[in-house]
Amino acid sequence: MTKCDKNAILIFKNYKALGCFFGYTGYNGIEVPLTTQLSEKMARQLLIAGNWKMNLTLASSLELAEGLKKAASGISNVDIAVCPPSVYVQPVAAVLKGSNIGVGAQNAYYEIEGAYTGEVSAGMLKDIGCQYVILGHSERRNIMGESSEQVNLKLRLALAAGLIPIVCVGELLKERKANKTVEVVCRQFDGSFSSISAEDMKKCIIAYEPVWAIGTGEVATPEQAEEAHVEIRKMITKNYSKEVAEAVRIQYGGSVNDKNAKEILAKPNVDGALVGGASLKVEQFMGIIKSA
Ligand code: PGA
Numbered sequence: 001m002t003k004c005d006k007n008a009i010l011i012f013k014n015y016k017a018l019g020c021f022f023g024y025t026g027y028n029g030i031e032v033p034l035t036t037q038l039s040e041k042m043a044r045q046l047l048i049a050g051n052w053k054m055n056l057t058l059a060s061s062l063e064l065a066e067g068l069k070k071a072a073s074g075i076s077n078v079d080i081a082v083c084p085p086s087v088y089v090q091p092v093a094a095v096l097k098g099s100n101i102g103v104g105a106q107n108a109y110y111e112i113e114g115a116y117t118g119e120v121s122a123g124m125l126k127d128i129g130c131q132y133v134i135l136g137h138s139e140r141r142n143i144m145g146e147s148s149e150q151v152n153l154k155l156r157l158a159l160a161a162g163l164i165p166i167v168c169v170g171e172l173l174k175e176r177k178a179n180k181t182v183e184v185v186c187r188q189f190d191g192s193f194s195s196i197s198a199e200d201m202k203k204c205i206i207a208y209e210p211v212w213a214i215g216t217g218e219v220a221t222p223e224q225a226e227e228a229h230v231e232i233r234k235m236i237t238k239n240y241s242k243e244v245a246e247a248v249r250i251q252y253g254g255s256v257n258d259k260n261a262k263e264i265l266a267k268p269n270v271d272g273a274l275v276g277g278a279s280l281k282v283e284q285f286m287g288i289i290k291s292a
Contacts, residue, residue, distance in 0.1 A: 036125025044249050046292045047272035050079040050279025061088040065095040067282035078292045093129030104132025110153035122161035133163045138211045159200050166205045172214035182231050189235045199242045202247045207274040213254025222263045225252045229269035258287025265292050
């Protein structure tokens with residue numbers, strides 16, 4: 001398939017995603033010509049990242065990496081990454097070296113080095129072949145009590161180390177029920193990205209992960225995901241500029257699988273997925289990648 005063919009398919013997907021050809025209202029409420037919408041979404045290549053969490057063994061990590069490497073070879077219209085547990089990052093990175101699959105970590109500490117028993121720095125992760133790092137995942141925020149201020153410190157060091165940060169935000173079920181989704185995500189956004197320059201902001205990826213949808217099998221509807229992503233893009237516009245907002249990729253995360261991915265990924269402001277459970281099986285993860 002030529003690049004032109006791929007672009008044609010992508011354009012077709014976007015046409016379908018928009019639901020109609022004309023008169024679409026952009027995320028800021030302004031009517032956007034179709035060509036502009038297409039170029040914006042096309043400019044943001046989707047990123048499908050697998051968050052392996054605290055799963056697998058060394059042997060099964062390597063097997064999964066080998067399987068994905070083979071199955072995903074030749075795919076260039078989507079960025080792909082896997083985030084193994086930190087102890088498996090280096091061997092998995094060695095398997096995936098030279099492939100189209102990047103490797104990320106699931107966390108990094110907010111100091112450069114020193115007496116911080118049990119912690120791993122962003123510089124160390126870069127050193128062993130990491131390209132991405134997930135920061136502020138809801139499991140870290142809610143189980144380990146990580147604050148947005150800590151996420152902010154981690155983010156600065158990740159950027160300084162040359163890692164691509166995937167910063168997670170998302171509301172709890174009770175917060176959604178209380179109509180506080182935007183308020184909560186806005187607070188997490190403000191804290192996590194405090195004093196981050198526009199140049200650095202453009203290097204960041206945001207993952208919107210409603211906590212009630214993580215690992216529960218209860219996925220947000222494509223409309224709920226799109227609505228939250230639009231709000232996040234508005235926050236970036238307000239804090240930075242429209243240009244920065246258009247450059248930043250916003251992934252959706254929360255029970256994404258090979259059955260529901262297509263509809264979610266087709267939404268104009270959804271720029272990929274952060275996948276937990278369904279990233280642990282080659283077939284399921286490839287199903288998501290192929291529906292992008
Ligand atoms: P899930 O996890 O796909 O298993 O819901 C997503 C995540 O926590 O990143």
